[in-house]
Amino acid sequence: MEVKQIYTGCLAQGAYYIESNGEVAIVDPLREVQPYIDLAESRGATIKYVLETHFHADFVSGHLTLSEKTGAPIVFGPQANPTFEATVAKDHQRLPLGNVVIEVLHTPGHTMESTTYLLRDESDQPHAIFSGDTLFLGDVGRPDLAQKGNLTQEDLASLLFDSLRNQIMTLPDETIVYPGHGAGSACGKNMSKETVGTLGDQKQTNYALRADMTREEFVREVTDGLMPPPGYFPMNVAMNKQGYDSIDDVMARGSQGLSPEAFEAAANETDAVMLDVRSTDEFIQRHVPRSTFIGLKGGFAPWVGAMIVDVKQPILLIANEDQIEEAVMRLSRVGFDNILGYLQGGLDAWTAAGKDTDNIQTIDAQGLADVMQANPSTKVVDVRKDGEYLSEHVQNAIHVSLEYLVNNLDRIPKEETFYLHCAGGYRSLIAHSVLKAKGYHHGIDVLGGFKAISESDVPKTDYVCPSTLK
Secondary structure, three states: OEEEEEEEOOOOEEEEEEEEOOEEEEEOOOOOOHHHHHHHHHOOOEEEEEEOOOOOOOOOOOHHHHHHHHOOOEEEOOOOOOOOOOEEOOOOOEEEEOOEEEEEEEOOOOOOOOEEEEEEOOOOOEEEEEEEOOEOOOOEOOOOOOOOOOOOHHHHHHHHHHHHHHHHOOOOOOOEEEEOEOOOOOOOOOOOOOOOEEHHHHHHHOHHHOOOOOHHHHHHHHHOOOOOOOOOHHHHHHHHHHOOOOHHHHHHHHOOEEOHHHHHHHHHHHOOEEEEOOOHHHHHHOEOOOOEEOOOOOOHHHHHHHHHOOOOOOEEEEOOHHHHHHHHHHHHHOOOOOEEEEEOOHHHHHHHOOOOOEOOEEEOHHHHHHHHHHOOOOEEEEOOOHHHHHHOEEOOOEEOOHHHHHHOHHHOOOOOOEEEEOOOOHHHHHHHHHHHHOOOOOEEEEOOHHHHHHOOOOOEEOOOOOOOOO
């Protein structure tokens, strides 16, 4: 028996390869399935099951493609209702795999169909659980993403309380926990950076697994402090439940090179988002006017989902030649399949065609300190998350967390200079690109973000006016 975790950092997502005596089960595969097929073939094994823990909201699973390419059935837990052919297993149904067994444990709460897969070893003893979004290391799945009928998030949290205590916490402490996500995912709020643990450790350290916790305490703590989920989540759920285009077709469409003229025409005729995925330095120096920056070297896919939201939105890529395949693949992971092509030749071809470019004005942190000393009413805009801002921020800064920027444009000065920053420089450029596209042309980026500001003479405070956060 062998278990391999295949972890994708940009999504904070774990897929799993389970093999016993030449038979393989894949749990929660990503959209690009060839690596799983290649791994099985390299070991002389056959993929027997494609196991889905639930209908994912934060990414598009590769279950349909993997099943189509291998013939392995897709398995969901009870109460799943996919529109395609799949096995909807019963609670405690046993799935033989080589010399071991995978037992289906229905664990509703995160969603109604949420299921944990219990791997039993050759002696039929519990070895590991693949808990999807039911149990994370340090946290549990949020209960507000898949409300059904008249069920509230409190109702779902109550179901999750029962699932954890009746299905999972009764297992031996040495049971290995393989979660669906780690720190950085929006599917929970307090996940550990570790991606593998034991149930015993979780009973000691996970707030939601306290032995003396009442149902009321659990519901209150699990639902407290939940931020609104990203807008693209329901669209990903629909794709996972109803089906999607072949990844091969998506890759072929997105990898079409367009001349500057064709690129510009497509942007004008389709109202496509011109998505620039290059580095921060390249975008600062020059970019296509009104293009949106979300660099590949950062939290790319989640920020695409948060800022573009509609997975059907047409997208035109601006990237270096060696980034095209990666960009299309990572967009498809979160359901953004409507990629019309990319700017062939990049910015060099664009400028050679006589077309205008734009840039971002910048200032270093000490330069900002000098400006603020000369003009105490200088406008500084902080686009970090609430917790980062609350910890420490520039005195009198305007705080608008990036994911809520478009709903708070009235707080940004449009006709006067403002200095914009995040923690290190990635999110602030996303904000600049969004603001420029909406007519805000007086922003100056603070290089190095708050990390550099914290080491400068810029006045800082942790005081928060009650009306500051919205």
